[in-house]
Amino acid sequence: MNRATRSSADARHMEHELAPGVGDGTPAPVANGYVHGYSDHEARRLSDQADTLAALLHAGTVYPAGSRVLEVGCGVGAQTLHLVESSPGARITAIDASGVSLSQARARFRDHPRRGQVGWQQADLFQLPYGEGYFDHLFICFVLEHLPDPRRALTSLRRVLRPGGTITVIEGDHGSAFFHPDSADARAVIGHQIRLQAAAGGNALVGRQVQPLLTAAGYEDVAVRARTVYADSTRPGLVEGFTRNTFIAMIESVRDDVLAAGFTGLASWDQGIAGLHRAADGGGTFHYTFAKGHAVNPGPAPREP
């Protein structure tokens, strides 16, 4: 399961990704590098936030024993772990563009009692090494946000999903963030992250588009629901786990790129970050909404020219 192919998508949990050579109008390859590195610390951070969000995002996603599930863009395996926990007996194939991420994912599962449930594969989602209709279910989380043409990716994936099989899509939307105390400076730094991700060919506002994308890609019985994280000082674990260590940390991680791009100066950046932190202090509140979509494949998509 170590066959290297051209990478196309790299699932990161609300992470900015600035890959060289993207945003030039060509449709496929997005992430060939990962600017924040692949350190153990980074892997642990991604894992922590996945645990915080797991109950919210994975609720309702249970695959039958024996069914074949493809996780597209598994990254370091943070969501894979929840798939295994929720669906004992399902046969999960987890693909990613990054061999480094896959190594970390394998290491995470080394001592897991159900490690045999997962097969790992480095693969390009547009050139999957599986036959037509091989999978019963597709799971794709925090991936569409990085793709220049998410509609085309969703259409392409239908080839390996059997007729009647399901797809589950989870994405964030940075435009959903609102907080108390409100702060124009804080809204501005979020805006810089959105702009940076757009410049890299992605879309940090893709959550609001999950339904129209699934519909345009030819899926049926499309049902999207909002899953909102709300944290205030009566829930300190969520403030720490989500507001600080997930959302603010994600924004802070793009500081150098934002400054290098000239979107703003250091002083106003720091003011914005301070504004975000006030939403995590006593008396502050923070909201963020994810989209979770579910749909059915009516049959193979027509081949694109």
Place this chain on the structure above:
Amino acid sequence: MNRATRSSADARHMEHELAPGVGDGTPAPVANGYVHGYSDHEARRLSDQADTLAALLHAGTVYPAGSRVLEVGCGVGAQTLHLVESSPGARITAIDASGVSLSQARARFRDHPRRGQVGWQQADLFQLPYGEGYFDHLFICFVLEHLPDPRRALTSLRRVLRPGGTITVIEGDHGSAFFHPDSADARAVIGHQIRLQAAAGGNALVGRQVQPLLTAAGYEDVAVRARTVYADSTRPGLVEGFTRNTFIAMIESVRDDVLAAGFTGLASWDQGIAGLHRAADGGGTFHYTFAKGHAVNPGPAPREP
């Protein structure tokens, strides 16, 4: 039950309210008029949107038979109806600042089989004609958004709530709205509504403050949860009932006030409204998040000087 007192709060369902003489720094009276009138059509509109939202907002709110419940700012009784449906046997007292609204509320209940469950009272929430600790529960929905000092109102209400009694607060937050296709023009018209409501002494962004307000008012065991409405073309009833007939209609209803205030011109207003409508067309999506808070009164609040 017709005793008229000085009005102080007037519950409207996500409605703008521009009352003369407010926003001048004095704490109490807010709504002495209701700019959109009290027509049957208006009452029906408020009722329709309350029905659409009822399942979302009233879930989990059930009061025991025999318990005394005060609904603060009942308006035309749209929420009162759901309280009665959810809590048969609870003794509900519904107060409002507006005698006209109360008349419409009574008319709504004229043929209701459980009309005897509700007593109607025109009253000022700062001068309630009830003894200390008279009520077991308080219910307050879409009211804080209209008050210049919602913390003071919440503190004042503790006098009539018995120690150990609960308060339930539901508010919207117009800063929570996001939609596809995104539109700067549409965001601008929402901003004009927020500004207009602020000029009238209210706060259309109060949803994000419900937890800190309840805590500052001295309540304990404060728990606030986000309740997000999400509508897309796979749910046409929700698009019609919420996106179009509740949210966009609410924004459209303040057009003349916004133009009179000079916040924008007619052309850009119309562009913004058109942008909002695109979120209700095929392929469009719309999100809005309410805050629902629950807390316990530890005992009577110290009297203010």
